[in-house]
Amino acid sequence: MANTDSLRVRVFSLNCWGIRYVSKHTPQRYDMIGELLSKEEYDIVLLQEVWSEKDYLSLKKKLAFCHPHSHHFKSGVIGSGLAIFSKHRIHDTFLYRYSLNGYPYMVQHGDWFGGKAVGMAVLKLGGLTANVYVTHLHAEYSRDKDSYLPHRVVQAWELQQFVRHTSAAADVVILGGDLNMHPQDLGSRLLMSYTGLRDSYLESAEFDGCEDGMTLIADNPFIGKGSMGPLEKGIRIDYILFKGSSEKDVHCDFMSTTKGSAPDHPFPYSDHEALTAALRVETRQRPSKNQGSAGGKTAELVDIVTEARTEVKVGLHCAERMRYTAARTGAMGLALLFLELAIAAVPWLALGAAQPFPRTSFYLLAALCVAILFTTALLYVFYSAELKSLQGAEDQMRLAVGSLQEELRGFPVAQPHGAQRGALGPEE
C-alpha cells in the first residue's frame, strides 16, 4: 500500500445514537454496526454518540481483529461520545473541548452533559502522516428559532482553529462527524473556507446513497414523523471532509450513504445514515501554487468571519440579557427574604404581641427565597462564563479579520503565514 504510487483510504462515519435505555434497539444496532465494520474493514472508522464506555469496549473487542487500534475520547460528565477505530496504529491523540455547548438546565436536550468536543488522532498511512478528526456539534432543535446558533457558530470557529493549527505537519487531513449544520450554513462555510477542507459528497467522482446526500432522512423509522417538516425529505448534516498538503493531493473516488435501512435487518443502524468515502492520496506532480486565486478566497473569508462575528454578537446580547434577568430575579428573591424577615421581626420586637405570620408559610416562603437566591447565583456564574467565551471568540474573530484584511491589502506581496499554509492557498 505504501509502495504504490497512490494510497487508498476508506473512511466510515456514523452517529450511532447510542443512548443506553433511551435510544431504540441500542444493543441490536451495535451488533449490526460491529458486523458491518467487521465485514467492510474500513481503514478508519469515526463514530459519534458512543456514549457508553461498555458499548465502546464491546465494539473494541469485536473489531480487534480488523481494527486493532482505537480510542474513545472522554470529556464532560457523560463523555464526548467520540470514538475512532483504525487499521493503522494511532500514534497520538488530542482532544479539544468546545467552550460553549448549550445550557445545563436544558436537560431534555442533554447536549451540555455530553461535553461536545473534537478528537484528533495522528496515524501513519503507509509513509504518510494523517491527522484524523472526529467531532459532533450541538444539535439544532428548531431551524426557525435556533437559540443555540451562536453556540454552534463558536463551535465551528473553534473547530476550524483546531484543525488549522494542528494539521500543519499532516500530509492528509480527514474530518468526519455529525456537524449538525447544513452545507450552506454559516458554520459549514466558516469551517470549509478557513481550513480548505473539501466535502467528499461534492467532490466524489461517484455517489451512491440518499437523494442530495442526505444523512438524516424522513424515511428512517427512528425519525419522528413530521419532525422534518411536511415538505422536507431530509437534511445533510453528517460529513466526511478531507484535504491534502502542498505535496499530497487527495481525491474522492466514491462516496456512499446508507438509505434508511440495513440489508437483512428489521431496522437501520441508527437514526442518522452512515457515510463512507473512498479517498485516494497522490503525490502532486508540481507542488501546489501558493498564491493563485487566494486573494478571492481571502475576501470571501473576511465576509464569512464578519457574518460569524455578527452571530456571536447576537449571542452576546442574549447572554447579557439572561445574566441580567438572573441578577434581577436574585435581587427580588433577596428583597422578598428581607421583607419577610422584617414582617416577622416587627411583632417579635413589639414584645409579647401575637405572631401574625403562620409558621408554615414563614418557612416555606423563606425556603423559596433561598432557593431563588441559590439558583440565580448559579445561573449568574454560568452566564458569566458563557459571556467570557462569546467575548473571547468575538475578540479572536475581530483580530482574524484584521489580519486577513491586511493580507488582502498587501496581496500578493505578503505570504500567507505559516499556520495558514495550505489552508488559504488553493488545493490545486
Next chain:
Amino acid sequence: MANTDSLRVRVFSLNCWGIRYVSKHTPQRYDMIGELLSKEEYDIVLLQEVWSEKDYLSLKKKLAFCHPHSHHFKSGVIGSGLAIFSKHRIHDTFLYRYSLNGYPYMVQHGDWFGGKAVGMAVLKLGGLTANVYVTHLHAEYSRDKDSYLPHRVVQAWELQQFVRHTSAAADVVILGGDLNMHPQDLGSRLLMSYTGLRDSYLESAEFDGCEDGMTLIADNPFIGKGSMGPLEKGIRIDYILFKGSSEKDVHCDFMSTTKGSAPDHPFPYSDHEALTAALRVETRQRPSKNQGSAGGKTAELVDIVTEARTEVKVGLHCAERMRYTAARTGAMGLALLFLELAIAAVPWLALGAAQPFPRTSFYLLAALCVAILFTTALLYVFYSAELKSLQGAEDQMRLAVGSLQEELRGFPVAQPHGAQRGALGPEE
C-alpha cells in the same frame, strides 16, 4: 531586523497578581508595569493574572505606542488572566482550556474560577512565523501534601500536547508563564522532554537576577513571611522557554529577573519576579539532524510519561473515592428525609393523634436533607466530569507510551512522525 542574518527578540513575562481589591497596591503596580514596558519596549510581553478587563484595557491604552498589538484571552467565569502585548502584528490566536483546574468549592484557592488555559498567538517576526504561548497552571498550595498534583500533571500533559501539535508550522516557538512547577518537577520534565522546549535560564549565555533564577522569593515584601518554609529562599516556577525548527536555531544571549524590588519604587511589580530573555534566531548552517541521540530521548520520554500515568492514576483513585463519598452522603440524606417523613406520617395516619414532631424542627430537618441531596448531586456530577478527564488523559498517555515504545523498538528505521518533527529530534 528581518534583513540581517540573525533576528533578535526580547521577551518579557510576569505574573501580575492583579486581583482587584485583594492584591496589594494593584493600581500602583499596574502603573509601574506600564512604565517599565513603555521604557523597555520588549518585542513580546506575556502577562499572567491580569484578571480585570479594565486593567488590561488601561495597559493597552498606555502601551498603544510601543505595543500596538495585543490580546486578552478570555475563559472561565473570571477569565484566564492571560494577556499578550506585541510590537509585531498578531495574525491569529487560539485558546486551549485545561480540562482540570481544581475544585469550585475550594473558593479560598480560587483557581477553578480562573479558567486556567494556554493562549497562543501567531506572530510574524521579520519573515519568520513565531508561535507564542502564554500560560498559568494551577497553584501549588502545599509542596508536601499537594492534592492538586494530578490536576497539574494533566495540565502539563495538555500543555505539551497543545504546543507540540500547534507548532509544526512555526520557525520559532516561545512559551512564557507561571507554570507553578519547579524545574525538576514531573510536569516540567514532561513539558520540556516532549516538546523539545529549552529553558532560557539554563541556556542563557549571561544571567542577571535572583540566585538560582528564583522567581518567587522570600525577600519579596508581598510574600507572606514563613510561607516559603524556614530554609527556602525562594523557588523557580516562572519560565521563558523557546525552541527553533529544523531550519532555524534559537539562542538565548541574556536572561534576567527582577530581584524583589523595583528601582525608585517603594514595592516590587508583583509577588512574582519578572523575567526577560533576549533571544537570537539564526538560520541553521546545516539542517538539524533527524536521528542522532533521539533514541535516548525517546526512552527518557517513556519513563516520564509512565511516571505521569502513575500520578494520574493516583488522581483517579482520589476522584473515585470522592465521588463515592458524595454518593454515600447523598444516600444518607435521602434516607434521613424518608425517615423523617415516615415519623411525621405515622401520627397523621393514626387520625387525630397529636403531632409529636415540632413543626420548626421538621422544616429545618427537611431543609437540611434537601440541601444535602442537592449538594451531593452537584458534587457527584462534578467528580464524574473530573474522572472522565483523568481517564481521558490516562488513555492518551497509555497510547503515547505504546507509540513511543514502538518507535524505540523500530529505531532507527522508523522516522519520527510528522507531528513530532523537531520535537523529539535534538535541537542541534
